[in-house]
Amino acid sequence: MKIASWNVNSLNVRLPHLLQWLERAQPDVVALQETKLEDARFPDTALAEAGYRSVCSGQKTYNGVAILARGRAIEDVQAGIPGFADEQKRVIAATVGGVRIVDLYVVNGQAVGSEKYDYKLRWLAALRDWLAEEIARHPRMVVLGDFNIAPDDRDVHDPALWNDESILTSTAERAALRRLLDLGLHDSYRLFHDEGGAFSWWDYRQAAFRRNLGLRIDLVLVSEALRASCKAVAIDHEPRIWERASDHTPVWVELVPV
């Protein structure tokens, strides 16, 4: 089962790219972020014609997440973090093919010390507490999405610029990510690759993609129970090359029965 994550930065704009990528990559499950669409406007018909069922939790203009699945039911759907009041649509979870899929659009945080940064840390703390319960209920779990945190210096193009006081790489953000991993989750990319310089997001400004000035902030975490099933991972750069691209590119993991 091939499970992918992609921050599309507006599904209105990127639906043609998504359809093209589904055809090209043939994923079984796709977690989307930044759909920026109310649920009533979600393109479920176009996706169904492409062979994918979908569930979504969205809003106008900002945020918005969705899970797509091909050939399997999408069951036990949960939107948001239970008990954490939040108008921002950043979480959707569902069970597909016996795997709990938790799709995240983690708070960006804007700047270290800002109100949005405080919200990011509170949000991550609530997420951690919920995932602790969720992984107990569903040992076969994949937590994926736009984490808006680069795990370590290998995951940034310039560690001097993206340092322990910078947003997306600060000490507190990385510690919050560590607390998620400590639940028994593994960064699937690092099960296969040790080197740096592999990124999933490049700023639209300053020709960052052409110069490979990026960060690896889109992650697929797999639970310990799924670790041995993890057969392959990839960051697919192709859609970032396309005209009018999202600033993020898809990442995926292939799980096989063991």
Place this chain on the structure above:
DNA sequence: ATGGTGGCATGGCCA
């Protein structure tokens, strides 16, 4: 360099 680019409630916001 306090900019730059892109998306959307097209006017500031968010990333």
